[in-house]
Amino acid sequence: MIKNIDLKKCTKCGICEDVCPNDVIRNDGGSQPYIAYQEDCSTCFICEEECPEKAIEVNPAASKIVVFPY
């Protein structure tokens, strides 16, 4: 899941807030982005891929692996 947004690299372009499918990232109308709903992150990597400054790090591990059928 999303781990960190490096604000030193961030240019406040707004892309991450715009693209997150699960509304995890907010920027309160153009200000610095922050992880608002980390638990709703579904580890899709879209924010990491689309950030032009490579400022976002997404940990591949899901937060809570609950779903083991076995």
Next chain:
Amino acid sequence: MLEIESIDADVLVVGGGFAGLWAAIRAREFVEQVVLVDKGKVGKSGCSTLASGVQSCIFPDDDLDALKKEYVERGDYLPDQDWLDIFCQNQAERLRDYLAWGAPIEKDPSGRVQRAATRGCLKASVFMFHGRKFMDLLSAVARSRGIRIIDRVAIGGLLTSDGRCPTTGSVTGAMGIGTRTGQLHVFTARATVMAAGGMFPLKANRIGTVTGDAQALVYEAGGELKDMEFCSTGNINCWARQGYAGGINMFQGNGAKMVNARGDRFMPKYDPVLAERAALSELFMAYTREVAEEKGPVYFDMRHLSSETVEKLNKVVPHPMKLFRKLNIDLKHELIENSPAVMVGSVAGEGGISIGTQAQTTIPGLYAAGAATANPIMPGAPSRTGGVATASCNVMGYVAGESAAKWARGVDAVKPDAGQIAALRDSLLGPLGKKSGLSANELRFQLLACTVPYRYSLVKHESRIRETINNIQDLKDQLDRLAAPDPHELVKVHEMRHMLLLTELSFWAALDRHESRARHYREEYPFLDNIDWLKHIVLKKQANQTMLTYEPLPFDRWKHLPPRGKLSYPIPIFLTGTEAKA
């Protein structure tokens, strides 16, 4: 409180994946105002965005009859053969459109579409498309055609001509909540297409918002749900016990081997013909058997794949490939543990909204397409044969868009009933403002805990079904405690309501179906019963109860007929009582 925003449409499409976008694109060829509303961000959310890179590859001069026969057999005789005719023709046309638009599809060196083998079948083939770029293209096409796309609005109720749900009239629009703003949106539409995807409670792999909203709303409006007992999905996998990703279809189709903890390839034992390319349901039952016999866990062995194949996988299924890199898994030298994220739910229409051959529901003005439906092309297990899940969404969307547009042209818009709006506003916004209590995510984990273990999700038995229904009813009692301090959390409350409703309905249907078929397995009835069970289970809301009826499969009209009698389920598993041990 924010003012209600009103939007008019000739055709309203709810959901922006393959089905919804095709519905909008096709409808727009007939009518002016097509509005597509999505709970997330079109082109970035939902199952279509993560789709494991394959769609049915059909050309008009293929042996379509042989293909249909195979689909019918692989679908355990559930497929609607009228829809199969539509599917074969329509998907060939959609492929033609994709090629004309320059969609990123794998081609062979001569420039022709590369046809690949896939799972669960011998005749059917698939084409491979490049993950996210494909959805970027489709959504760009929709935008370029003047379709108005509204992101981040969660539809929470349907509007009806008589102001009631269940309705005896028609659907005249919908109401939604801005997922960030909390603003109410009232859509007045002459026709509505529900294409908001499947249902499952797992937040992984680009899917946190596929929560059965369309199915729940159609059910509440008095429409029919069908095949709910087959709601079992596991297309997403947990790799290395750490991260979730799909793409298994591509791995199967490109030569991945599966071994158990002893290093033995076990699939040839269960499916001598297809081995690792077995249909998904067979795969899961095989895994389950290996685990039940204490030979688990299961690993994927892809060490032998060529670098060209790996390069192709990187393009077609970038998400799982990226996951492996991030987890420092070296595909060339390591095995990867695989655990399917089996859940009660639907990802491709395993069960859902019942539609006819024009994608119509039983309610006038209301259509449905895609994973939100009881997929008529491959009921009960759309992911068994690779490529059908995504392709059928194209086709259903296209058909629904056309049908909805033609209906819209023949009716006037109906102003929303003020009483219905007020009642919906109260029920949608009601939970807002609660700050303490249970969170929707906590309730969701509890739902997963009581439905995921394979003795509930894969290997059903009356006693365990009843146990699960009781558990779900207990969870439903907790809905009133859900905290919704802001619009984001408010949407989650309603998602939980939808998921609990649909999961419970799924288990009631599973209780009723006394046989095994496709993704529905009852260990007390380890056989396909082609004497008594060539029929669908249909569920419909009546007053405050659920009415269960049957819809027989019309083999008197169809060409490909099932074998008579009872057939053994391919990989039976017995956990209870004195039956032979698994």
